[in-house]
Amino acid sequence: MKIIGPFIAVCVLACIAWLGTGPLSLYTLFGIIIPYLAFAAFIVGFIIRIVNWGRSAVPFRIPTTAGQEKSLPWIKQNKLDNPSSKAGVFGRMALEVLLFRSLFRNASTEKTEDGIAIGSAKWLWLGALIFHWSMLIIVLRHFRLFLDPIPAWISALEGIDGMFQIGLPVIYLTDLGIVAGLTFLFLRRVVVPRIRYISQAIDYFPLFLLLGIACAGIIMRYFTKVDMSAVKELCLGLVSFQPVANVTEPIFYVHVFLVCCLLVYFPWSKLMHAGGVFFSPTRNMANNSRAVRHVNPWNYEVKKHTYEEYENENWEKMKALGLPLDFEHVKEEEPPAEAEGAKADAAEGANAGAAEGAAAEAATTQDSEG
Amino acid sequence: MKKTGMIAFIVVFCVLALLPFAANAVSPKAPLELDYNTPAINMLEEHKCIEDTEFMKSSHMQLLDQWRNDVVRNGDIVYTATDGTRYEKSLDDTCLACHSNPEDFCDRCHTYEGVEPFCWDCHNSFGLWREDANNEALWQDYVSQVEGGQQ
Numbered sequence: 120m121k122i123i124g125p126f127i128a129v130c131v132l133a134c135i136a137w138l139g140t141g142p143l144s145l146y147t148l149f150g151i152i153i154p155y156l157a158f159a160a161f162i163v164g165f166i167i168r169i170v171n172w173g174r175s176a177v178p179f180r181i182p183t184t185a186g187q188e189k190s191l192p193w194i195k196q197n198k199l200d201n202p203s204s205k206a207g208v209f210g211r212m213a214l215e216v217l218l219f220r221s222l223f224r225n226a227s228t229e230k231t232e233d234g235i236a237i238g239s240a241k242w243l244w245l246g247a248l249i250f251h252w253s254m255l256i257i258v259l260r261h262f263r264l265f266l267d268p269i270p271a272w273i274s275a276l277e278g279i280d281g282m283f284q285i286g287l288p289v290i291y292l293t294d295l296g297i298v299a300g301l302t303f304l305f306l307r308r309v310v311v312p313r314i315r316y317i318s319q320a321i322d323y324f325p326l327f328l329l330l331g332i333a334c335a336g337i338i339m340r341y342f343t344k345v346d347m348s349a350v351k352e353l354c355l356g357l358v359s360f361q362p363v364a365n366v367t368e369p370i371f372y373v374h375v376f377l378v379c380c381l382l383v384y385f386p387w388s389k390l391m392h393a394g395g396v397f398f399s400p401t402r403n404m405a406n407n408s409r410a411v412r413h414v415n416p417w418n419y420e421v422k423k424h425t426y427e428e429y430e431n432e433n434w435e436k437m438k439a440l441g442l443p444l445d446f447e448h449v450k451e452e453e454p455p456a457e458a459e460g461a462k463a464d465a466a467e468g469a470n471a472g473a474a475e476g477a478a479a480e481a482a483t484t485q486d487s488e489g
Numbered sequence: 490m491k492k493t494g495m496i497a498f499i500v501v502f503c504v505l506a507l508l509p510f511a512a513n514a515v516s517p518k519a520p521l522e523l524d525y526n527t528p529a530i531n532m533l534e535e536h537k538c539i540e541d542t543e544f545m546k547s548s549h550m551q552l553l554d555q556w557r558n559d560v561v562r563n564g565d566i567v568y569t570a571t572d573g574t575r576y577e578k579s580l581d582d583t584c585l586a587c588h589s590n591p592e593d594f595c596d597r598c599h600t601y602e603g604v605e606p607f608c609w610d611c612h613n614s615f616g617l618w619r620e621d622a623n624n625e626a627l628w629q630d631y632v633s634q635v636e637g638g639q640q
Contacts, residue, residue, distance in 0.1 A: 173495030263603035265509040287554045344547035347602045359513040
């Protein structure tokens with residue numbers, strides 16, 4: 120059910136778009152209204168998630184990330200894995216975001232006759248890399264539908280993507296890559312017993328949704344065909360706020376509707392790791408705890424009672440007893456009315472006051488140490 | 490993350506997401522119009538391509554690819570259309586005989602949709618259809634070279 124459920128859900132979504140535009144011809148709804156709403160939901164949802172994360176408590180710098188931290192001059196620091204500067208953090212984050220460095224470190228442990236064997240496990244890294252890069256290039260390629268004239272870099276990207284010129288329309292490598300990547304990521308969850316055990320419906324749903332989007336796009340491009348000039352007109356209309364829904368092929372609306380579902384689903388799901396990776400505490404902070412003092416930002420202001428103040432308050436008594444005085448006495452300006460009473464109180468509670476002061480000081484010391 | 494970092498992140502995200510909108514606000518779109526006004530088309534009694542418009546629009550590239558393979562690899566140069574009419578399988582002599590304005594017909598749509606067909610990788614080199622005196626000479630050059638090579 121964990122697998123079938125999400126699969127059926129994606130099929131139902133596809134059917135909704137198919138029925139809505141095939142027999143019902145609701146082109147304006149599926150071509151204009153839903154895409155606008157979905158895009159708005161994506162932007163707003165994304166920002167809400169970012170703000171929530173940005174406002175939540177951040178732990179101290181984590182000095183135990185992989186690699187040697189900055190230490191004595193003759194110990195070689197691993198500047199990318201355990202950076203102490205902003206540039207290093209940028210490099211570590213870039214490697215993580217662009218090349219999935221932490222997945223590259225995956226290891227697998229196996230029991231052998233001799234004992235335990237530990238080896239590197241790069242399959243997840245490779246599959247994830249193929250999927251994500253294909254996805255990025257596909258998204259960028261789609262900008263040819265939203266821009267007129269088409270910038271040269273998009274044409275160049277398309278040229279590289281279809282460089283083998285196989286078939287007509289030319290097969291894009293990323294189309295193969297995204298399907299292969301998603302299939303691998305799906306099979307991994309099904310085939311490996313441990314991963315299957317921890318996989319939930321929410322792990323399968325995005326995979327099926329993305330596969331559905333990719334398949335609808337591939338069918339549209341290579342097999343059933345759509346009127347591309349109408350598609351471009353629709354896309355340009357959307358981004359210039361003069362929308363026209365003149366595409367009539369249901370497969371196009373299946374593709375678009377599934378993308379809309381993805382956009383709405385994205386900010387509230389595990390897919391939000393796209394934004395969340397930038398908030399990883401082990402990735403986005405320099406390990407400079409030894410060089411820089413970091414004060415807990417939500418520490419309340421501790422009320423301090425310094426010895427100077429203490430001496431000042433008890434100056435006269437201390438002077439009378441002949442105790443050594445370290446500071447120059449600053450006479451408080453006595454308020455006229457309550458002065459007498461206050462003075463009497465001070466005299467009565469002199470000992471108690473001193474004790475309190477000492478206690479407060481002790482507490483202060485503890486606080487600042489903690 | 491610090492507040493400035495968060496705000497910077499949101500700003501970058503919004504700018505990226507709204508870039509297509511901004512780009513279109515700056516340079517408004519020009520509608521796509523294909524030019525069918527050529528002498529050969531105007532002389533036709535019925536304005537009709539070799540197959541129906543729907544098919545030509547969606548599948549002309551596959552038709553041309555098929556023609557290329559048929560002619561170059563199998564020497565098969567006759568295309569029988571759905572209505573029985575026979576045509577020569579030739580981009581230059583059939584397609585471009587009528588559509589003698591590829592800049593305003595082929596290119597316009599291809600540019601609009603960002604498609605880069607490789608037809609012109611070969612056909613353009615010798616200016617078979619571009620009205621350019623120099624290219625006629627080039628073509629003659631090419632023909633004599635090929636004939637010379639075959640002998």
